[in-house]
Amino acid sequence: MKMTVKAIVIKEDNVDTDVLYPGKFLNILDPKKASEHLFEGLDPKLRELLTTGPTALFVEENFGCGSSREQPASAMKASGVQCIFGKSFARIFGRNCVNSAMPAFINPNAVLAVKQGDDVEVDIETGVVTIGEVDYSSAPVAILPQEIVRAGGLVPWVKAQRLTGSSGSGIASS
Numbered sequence: 001m002k003m004t005v006k007a008i009v010i011k012e013d014n015v016d017t018d019v020l021y022p023g024k025f026l027n028i029l030d031p032k033k034a035s036e037h038l039f040e041g042l043d044p045k046l047r048e049l050l051t052t053g054p055t056a057l058f059v060e061e062n063f064g065c066g067s068s069r070e071q072p073a074s075a076m077k078a079s080g081v082q083c084i085f086g087k088s089f090a091r092i093f094g095r096n097c098v099n100s101a102m103p104a105f106i107n108p109n110a111v112l113a114v115k116q117g118d119d120v121e122v123d124i125e126t127g128v129v130t131i132g133e134v135d136y137s138s139a140p141v142a143i144l145p146q147e148i149v150r151a152g153g154l155v156p157w158v159k160a161q162r163l164t165g166s167s168g169s170g171i172a173s174s
Contacts, residue, residue, distance in 0.1 A: 001125055005056040005082055007118040008049045009111075015042060015059065016066030017093060021075055023067075031071075031078035031100075038075040049117075050079040056122055056129070058114045059086040064093025073100040083124055085110045085138065098145040099154035103127065105138035124149070 019041030021034065028034045039046040049055065057076070063086045064072065073096040076084075084097060087108040097104040105127040113131050114120065121130040125146070127138030151157035160166075 002121055002123045003054060003082065004119055004121050005054045006049070006052050007058055007114045007116065007120050007131075008046065008055050008081075009058045009114060009116045010042070010046070010063070011060060012042075013061040014065055015063050017064055017069050017072050017090075018066050020064070020072035021069065023069075026069065026071060028071075031074040034071050034075040035079040038072070038079055047079070050081070054080055054082050056082055056120065057084040057086075058111045059084060059089075060111065061087045063087075063089050064096075065090040068092040068096070070096045070099065073097045073102060076100070077102045083122055083127075085114075085127075085129060087111050095145075098148050101149050101151075101153035101156075103141065103145070103149050105129075105141070107136055107138040110136035110138070 021038060022041045025034065025037040025040070028037070073093065077100040081102060083102060084104045085107045086104065088106065089104050094104045103124060107127065107129065110129045110131060113134065113136065118131060127141060129136050148154055148157045151160055
């Protein structure tokens with residue numbers, strides 16, 4: 001699925017989940033309400049950029065390191081972030097993005113090419129991002145994460161598997 005999104009660029013390495021979504025807000029369970037505190041420890045002004053419609057984050061190395069909290073990813077999705085392109089992600093953060101139906105694509109060249117506020121075209125299924133007239137291909141994403149994103153996240157995917165008796169992508173069901 002292709003869509004045009006606004007690029008939000010975060011030019012720092014090793015941005016951890018504690019600054020993306022500080023611990024004092026972990027008692028907020030509704031992702032939409034949680035989105036009001038997104039980037040609180042990094043730069044709260046970034047939230048203003050999320051009000052322009054669908055967005056994509058472009059981030060540096062080891063984005064989402066630190067704790068395994070899921071709130072940063074779910075709050076990003078609730079704020080209109082459709083996907084993230086990065087040089088690299090902390091493993092658990094990348095998985096939390098998938099679980100929230102927000103793919104995290106490895107694409108260092110796109111991160112280098114994009115500018116804050118650029119309108120870019122993204123293909124959520126392939127990870128190809130078009131900046132200006134140039135297409136940047138992301139590293140391939142495994143089949144199971146693709147299925148989870150297409151289903152709308154981990155919870156809807158699990159519910160669908162239970163209803164159909166399927167185990168999806170060859171994973172054994174219990």
